[in-house]
Amino acid sequence: xxxxxxxxxxxxxxxxxxxxxxxxxxxxxxxxxxxxxxxxxxxxxxxxxxxxxxxxxxxxxxxxxxxxxxxxxxxxxxxxxxxxxxxxxxxxxxxxxxxxxxxxxxxxxxxxxxxxxxxxxxxxxxxxxxxxxxxxxxxxxxxxxxxxxxxxxxxxxxxxxxxxxxxxxxxxxxxxxxxxxxxxxxxxxxxxxxxxxxxxxxxxxxxxxxxxxxxxxxxxxxxxxxxxxxxxxxxxxxxxxxxxxxxxxxxxxxxxxxxxxxxxxxxxxxxxxxxxxxxxxxxxxxxxxxxxxxxxxxxxxxxxxxxxxxxxxxxxxxxxxxxxx
Amino acid sequence: xxxxxxxxxxxxxxxxxxxxxxxxxxxxxxxxxxxxxxxxxxxxxxxxxxxxxxxxxxxxxxxxxxxxxxxxxxxxxxxxxxxxxxxxxxxxxxxxxxxxxxxxxxxxxxxxxxxxxxxxxxxxxxxxxxxxxxxxxxxxxxxxxxxxxxxxxxxxxxxxxxxxxxxxxxxxxxxxxxxxxxxxxxxxxxxxxxxxxxxxxxxxxxxxxxxxxxxxxxxxxxxxxxxxxxxxxxxxxxxxxxxxxxxxxxxxxxxxxxxxxxxxxxxxxxxxxxxxxxxxxxxxx
Numbered sequence: 001x002x003x004x005x006x007x008x009x010x011x012x013x014x015x016x017x018x019x020x021x022x023x024x025x026x027x028x029x030x031x032x033x034x035x036x037x038x039x040x041x042x043x044x045x046x047x048x049x050x051x052x053x054x055x056x057x058x059x060x061x062x063x064x065x066x067x068x069x070x071x072x073x074x075x076x077x078x079x080x081x082x083x084x085x086x087x088x089x090x091x092x093x094x095x096x097x098x099x100x101x102x103x104x105x106x107x108x109x110x111x112x113x114x115x116x117x118x119x120x121x122x123x124x125x126x127x128x129x130x131x132x133x134x135x136x137x138x139x140x141x142x143x144x145x146x147x148x149x150x151x152x153x154x155x156x157x158x159x160x161x162x163x164x165x166x167x168x169x170x171x172x173x174x175x176x177x178x179x180x181x182x183x184x185x186x187x188x189x190x191x192x193x194x195x196x197x198x199x200x201x202x203x204x205x206x207x208x209x210x211x212x213x214x215x216x217x218x219x220x221x222x223x224x225x226x227x228x229x230x231x232x233x234x235x236x237x238x239x240x241x242x243x244x245x246x247x248x249x250x251x252x253x254x255x256x257x258x259x260x261x262x263x264x265x266x267x268x269x270x271x272x273x274x275x276x277x278x279x280x281x282x283x284x285x286x287x288x289x290x291x292x293x294x295x296x297x298x299x300x301x302x303x304x305x306x307x308x309x310x311x312x313x314x315x316x317x318x319x320x321x322x323x324x325x
Numbered sequence: 326x327x328x329x330x331x332x333x334x335x336x337x338x339x340x341x342x343x344x345x346x347x348x349x350x351x352x353x354x355x356x357x358x359x360x361x362x363x364x365x366x367x368x369x370x371x372x373x374x375x376x377x378x379x380x381x382x383x384x385x386x387x388x389x390x391x392x393x394x395x396x397x398x399x400x401x402x403x404x405x406x407x408x409x410x411x412x413x414x415x416x417x418x419x420x421x422x423x424x425x426x427x428x429x430x431x432x433x434x435x436x437x438x439x440x441x442x443x444x445x446x447x448x449x450x451x452x453x454x455x456x457x458x459x460x461x462x463x464x465x466x467x468x469x470x471x472x473x474x475x476x477x478x479x480x481x482x483x484x485x486x487x488x489x490x491x492x493x494x495x496x497x498x499x500x501x502x503x504x505x506x507x508x509x510x511x512x513x514x515x516x517x518x519x520x521x522x523x524x525x526x527x528x529x530x531x532x533x534x535x536x537x538x539x540x541x542x543x544x545x546x547x548x549x550x551x552x553x554x555x556x557x558x559x560x561x562x563x564x565x566x567x568x569x570x571x572x573x574x575x576x577x578x579x580x581x582x583x584x585x586x587x588x589x590x591x592x593x594x595x596x597x598x599x600x601x602x603x604x605x606x607x608x609x610x
Contacts, residue, residue: 063504087506090504094505095504097501099497102497104498108515120508120511
């Protein structure tokens with residue numbers, strides 16, 4: 001498979017719950033388990049889930065910022081195992097943060113920040129100052145921005161600087177964590193259009209992490225839904241929105257506000273709170289909130305069922321839940 | 326750091342009358358120390374027994390001591406002694422605290438545990454007892470004095486830096502650097518360092534008077550700077566022994582101690598006030 005860029009297989013991440021001294025009887029906290037996901041070259045994959053579902057942890061694990069406890073990672077055909085593998089992927093991948101302003105070093109000017117990747121990887125950049133201005137121009141920022149400091153930037157400007165820095169080394173993959181968080185709607189649209197333009201121009205692949213369904217519907221080719229660190233449904237965007245099969249996905253889509261007062265909200269709205277990750281429910285993780293849960297859901301974890309081409313759902317009754325959409 | 330930031334700090338200092346007074350006093354003492362040979366009216370160690378115990382007059386503005394040495398000159402040269410010891414000791418301790426604190430905060434956990442244990446052991450020693458013990462082993466003198474101050478001050482500085490480093494380690498911009506593949510050394514030097522030194526500078530400036538007092542105290546006990554080198558502490562001691570013959574000596578020797586302590590303290594507090602709102606503003610972003 002040559003068009004596969006990133007392959008995640010059976011990924012598990014555990015967080016040790018104790019300190020640095022050996023301890024007994026305190027099990028590790030299971031953040032992610034059994035996540036299998038792949039990303040093709042030139043594709044935009046949307047990773048959707050509530051806060052605490054493990055979206056950001058997944059991104060960090062891919063870059064080796066978070067030690068993994070199970071599974072394998074493969075980037076561009078090569079396995080990611082040792083420190084040098086991760087150094088290589090960090091060079092070819094860029095991470096965009098939810099809080100763009102906080103992801104910029106506070107005492108480094110914008111001009112220095114965007115060429116930081118060149119300095120880190122000792123990559124030839126020619127004239128660094130010219131390179132910085134090129135990058136700023138590419139994300140639509142005027143040259144005088146180069147002398148500004150992060151606290152002098154607006155939310156949209158900080159976001160553009162984040163994009164410029166991400167582009168610096170012409171990465172193969174850009175991981176964007178909530179790329180529109182904290183921006184007003186017009187600026188959100190600008191950033192998304194900019195990201196789409198850059199994707200076409202540089203042949204980028206995106207892994208976009210968000211809880212914003214409207215955003216993901218607009219930009220993603222494929223969607224993966226996470227619930228409590230487990231992948232519950234994955235499939236092509238149009239298919240997921242038209243025929244969601246996992247009750248969690250259905251509830252998410254039903255809960256999305258619609259700008260039409262005559263439409264009543266679907267009755268499949270989600271109930272209750274996310275159970276704490278420390279007390280992961282037995283059987284199917286979602287049974288505590290699921291409208292169609294039966295006995296088997298409380299005892300046995302469901303497997304991923306194939307629904308259609310590239311469409312999978314982790315539910316015992318994927319055929320009986322045809323509502324929503 | 327943008328130069329605009331420095332200008333606002335200076336302006337904030339001058340707007341606060343206490344801080345401005347502190348800055349003025351510190352500038353005065355630094356000038357005294359730097360230009361002592363040009364300012365001092367006489368040689369501070371030249372004896373002139375004929376003119377001993379002269380009260381302040383036009384010839385000797387601050388009078389003379391029991392050996393006829395010009396007191397004003399001795400005070401001015403004493404500033405040199407006090408400041409050079411205080412700045413060297415606090416500077417070395419600050420540097421060591423900075424390095425050890427950053428290593429503890431950023432390094433592996435076992436190393437952090439070990440260093441914290443070391444800081445705790447060092448700071449559990451009572452300062453005066455420790456100073457006397459070191460002086461007993463190494464003999465009194467400037468070098469011993471500096472060593473004592475450095476060893477006693479390191480834990481406080483290192484703890485401050487360690488806490489700052491730990492707080493920063495999880496910050497988004499540090500994670501961003503790691504995600505870009507930056508080395509540990511680059512993250513520490515280029516990104517951590519500029520963001521942790523601010524509070525340390527404030528603490529150091531407030532500790533300088535403590536060291537000046539310690540030097541004076543030990544010199545008073547004849548355990549610090551050796552005579553005839555002028556030190557505010559041994560001038561004070563000379564004044565104390567000649568209290569009946571020349572009561573003005575004690576007051577004249579005490580004045581620079583009081584003024585320099587107040588000056589550095591006001592300046593340190595002013596610096597803290599001038600820098601803190603900016604730090605909080607940055608942290609909240």
